[in-house]
Amino acid sequence: xxxxxxxxxxxxxxxxxxxxxxxxxxxGFDTVCFDADAAALDRARAQTEGFFGKSVERGKLSAEARDxxxxxxxxxxxxxxLAGCDLVIEAVFEDLAVKRELLARLDQVCxxxxxYASNTSTLSITEIAGGCARPDRVVGMHFCLPAQLMRLIExxxxxxxxxxxxxxxxxxxxxxxxxxxxxxxxxxxILNALLVPFNNDAIRAVExxxxxxxxxxxxxxxxxxxxxxxxxxIDLVGLDTQVRLCEAFYPITLDPRxxxxxxxxxxxxxxxxxxxxxxxFYTYDGRAMFGG
Amino acid sequence: MSSTYTIVAGGASRSFPDGDPFLAGASAExxxxxxxxxxxxxxDATRAAVLVELDTECLGVHTGEHAGDEGGxxxxxxxxxxxxDPPSGLVELVRxxxxxxxxxxxxxxxxxxxxxxxxxxxxxxxxxxxxxxRPKYNAALRFLDEGLAxxxxxxxxxxxxxxxxxxxxxxxERGGLARHHDVTxxxxxxxxxxxYAPARRAVVAAARRARGDGDAS
Numbered sequence: 001x002x003x004x005x006x007x008x009x010x011x012x013x014x015x016x017x018x019x020x021x022x023x024x025x026x027x028g029f030d031t032v033c034f035d036a037d038a039a040a041l042d043r044a045r046a047q048t049e050g051f052f053g054k055s056v057e058r059g060k061l062s063a064e065a066r067d068x069x070x071x072x073x074x075x076x077x078x079x080x081x082l083a084g085c086d087l088v089i090e091a092v093f094e095d096l097a098v099k100r101e102l103l104a105r106l107d108q109v110c111x112x113x114x115x116y117a118s119n120t121s122t123l124s125i126t127e128i129a130g131g132c133a134r135p136d137r138v139v140g141m142h143f144c145l146p147a148q149l150m151r152l153i154e155x156x157x158x159x160x161x162x163x164x165x166x167x168x169x170x171x172x173x174x175x176x177x178x179x180x181x182x183x184x185x186x187x188x189x190i191l192n193a194l195l196v197p198f199n200n201d202a203i204r205a206v207e208x209x210x211x212x213x214x215x216x217x218x219x220x221x222x223x224x225x226x227x228x229x230x231x232x233x234i235d236l237v238g239l240d241t242q243v244r245l246c247e248a249f250y251p252i253t254l255d256p257r258x259x260x261x262x263x264x265x266x267x268x269x270x271x272x273x274x275x276x277x278x279x280x281f282y283t284y285d286g287r288a289m290f291g292g
Numbered sequence: 293m294s295s296t297y298t299i300v301a302g303g304a305s306r307s308f309p310d311g312d313p314f315l316a317g318a319s320a321e322x323x324x325x326x327x328x329x330x331x332x333x334x335x336d337a338t339r340a341a342v343l344v345e346l347d348t349e350c351l352g353v354h355t356g357e358h359a360g361d362e363g364g365x366x367x368x369x370x371x372x373x374x375x376x377d378p379p380s381g382l383v384e385l386v387r388x389x390x391x392x393x394x395x396x397x398x399x400x401x402x403x404x405x406x407x408x409x410x411x412x413x414x415x416x417x418x419x420x421x422x423x424x425x426r427p428k429y430n431a432a433l434r435f436l437d438e439g440l441a442x443x444x445x446x447x448x449x450x451x452x453x454x455x456x457x458x459x460x461x462x463x464x465e466r467g468g469l470a471r472h473h474d475v476t477x478x479x480x481x482x483x484x485x486x487x488y489a490p491a492r493r494a495v496v497a498a499a500r501r502a503r504g505d506g507d508a509s
Contacts (some may be wrong), residue, residue, distance in 0.1 A: 049389030142452040152452035166312050179452055181445040190449040194460065198428045199489075211420050215411040219420040222409045223372035225457040230424070257427060257487050 001177040004115070006030045008085035010092050010102060012075070013040025016119060018090035019147030022048055024089075025069040026061075026148075027176040032082055033075045048073070051148060066103040083109050087172055091119040096246060097189035099123065100131025115168050117141035121192050125158035125185045135160035141177075142189055145237060145280065154189045155180045179275040185201040187246075187252045195233075196245045197257035200264070202230035206281075213281040223226045231281040232291060235274035239267050295405030296322035297343075299482055302330020307312045307345055307371035314406045335366070340398035341492050342366045348422075348478035351386045351415045363390030367399050371408065372421050375467030383408045384419040417482045418475070426488065432460035433491035469497030 007024040011017035012033030021044075025031040046095075057062035060067075076082070081131045082088055092098055103116055110116075115116075116138045118128050129138035140156030153173045157166045163228020168253055173180040178226060183189040188196060206213050234242050244259035267280065274280030299318040305328040308314045318326070323340040327333050333344045342365055344354050351368035368386030373379040385405050387396060396412060403410050413420050436443055442447045447459020466474050473494035480488040490498070 020331065125406070150453060150455075154447060154453075179448070183441045183445070183449075183451050184439065186440055190435070190446050191453045193435065193440070194428055194431060194446075194450065195454065197431065198424060201427060205420065205423060208416075209414060210416050210423065211411060211413040215413065215426075216420055218409065219372075219382060219411045219413075220382060220424065223380050223421045224425065224463075227455045255487075256485065257452065277506050 002168070004029065004086040004172045004175070005011060006032065006085045006087075008032045008034060008088040008174075009108070010034050010079075010088060010090040010106075013037050013044045016143065016145060016147055018048060019145070020089055020091055020143055021148075022051060022069075023176055023178065024149040025072045026065075029072065029176070031073045032083055032085060034077070034079060034082055035071055035075075036077055038077050041077070045073075045075060060181060077221070079105055080109055082106065082134075083111070085110060085114055086116060087115045087144065087168070089117045089119055091143075094120060094122060094248065096123050096127055099128045103128065103132035103138065107134065115139065115165055117169055120145055122188060122245055122273040124158050124187075126160065127240040129158045129160055133254050135228075136162040140183075140185065140189070141169055141173065142191070144191065151177070152177045152191075153178045153180050154183045154191060156183045156185050156189055158185050162246035187249050190250075192245065196242070197255060199230045199234050199242060200246065200257055200259070200261050203234070203261040203264050206231070207261055235268050235280035235282055235284070238274045238276055239264060239280050240273050243268055295401040297324040297326050298322045300325060300327045300331040302328055302332070305329050305345060306347065306373050307369065308381070309379070312379070314408075317406060324386050324398050326402070328344075333366075337365065339365060341395040341402070343399055343402070344368050346370045346386060346419075346474055350415070355388070357388075360389050363388030363392075365392060365395040366383045367395060368415065369389060369399070369403070370419060374463060375471050377466065379404045381407070381409050382421070383410050384421065385412045386415050386419060387412055388415055405498070409502060418479045422475050422479065426472065426479060427466040429460050429472060430476060430487060430489070430491040430494075433493045437492060468477060470501040473498035481497060 007029045009017050009021045012021050013035035021031050022035045033041060052066040056063050056066050064222045088110060092097060092102055097120060104282060118140055119142055122284055125140040129135035138158060139161050142154040144152050146149035155169050155173060170180050202216050205216055213231045217231050220226050243260050243263060246258055249258040254288055271277055272279045275284050278284050296319050298320060325339050325347060326343045329345045336342055344351060346368040355362055355366055370384050371379045372382045385399055400410050412439060432446055443461040447462045450456045452457040476488050476490040488500045
């Protein structure tokens, strides 16, 4: 049972933030979508309407539920609009200083009981919590991409996280229809600690001429039953994002598998960022939000 | 393209175990010859292709290698199989630098004619799949030892977070930790990097197998 009623999402104009906002509103929570970029919020709203529309077309959601979910979502560029939130989930740029500054600003806005959750995939929850005056209220809640479709949330306590804060995050996750798993506050938690080096290995296999990108993906899907090959997934996440993940992991772990492969850097330099640029390991057209 | 083939059997085949329909599809005279594990490969330039089933070894072990000029009508192959699970539908076809396109096409015709999916790779340890998944299984086993999360939560994370049909711990244990030891040891022998070194739990399983205890896969 959760006592949380109102949820704020910071970075709601981005792909992950928009997906988290969908999860929240769809589950019945009043959801305040904050982003400093008004145009990004407008784009996210349009994509969200499109996503819910597809959900209705596919029989996953009634038209009434769609309308109610959309009505529960408000968009704002004013951080002060988060003052009534019981839970604020941040999905802003993956940069420690940016996240710490955001939490410090939220301290000036949110009531004492507000839980701050970070959707970081690479940074330390403990270090992020060092940016605010209430580190006991900070917890990791890592959603998976695309958040509006994937049920898993990695819930991670930092060193200072209180048991009550962890329990609140866990309860909200379940109330939102998601599935929580507990991980320790380590680089990449479970998912990215396994995935980022694996994806790098796939890039290195292509770079070493072991096989084509298409055959690497076919091999992994055919042998292991994965829905997507590693290179298809990198294209979805973004090659530039993969570089950022590497740059976050490698200096901390010194794991050579976490270092960005030279081919990845060359492709990013060439503007081959994956689906979002229309070309990565494959070529694409269309920009619709995945799923629905 | 003809898809007839003859089989030279040796010991037990991981790709085509007894009763596999592929075995029944062989004929006495064919353009393609398939050497199963344990059968001694003999060059035969009259064939459209000669296929040699591989385990953890490189194709060059069978053919010899000559300054990067190796290759012709011989290809290695392995149908991916996790331990004693039934073989998957995926066949990794191993080529050498001078392998001919016509030999690859003939091999494809035989394997795809049997309903299998074919990918082509160069002659490297672990081919594609083991090269990529074994380091991940090693990492998961290490995380388990380090207390990052429970085995169940790691597996659940991969199933729900990535849509995998199973997680790394349940999969590597089902395939046999001693088998994982053997595959990673072969990779580590060539690459020599820590990622391929057998994980502690795999070393334990191999040691217990050597003692005649427990996991003998």
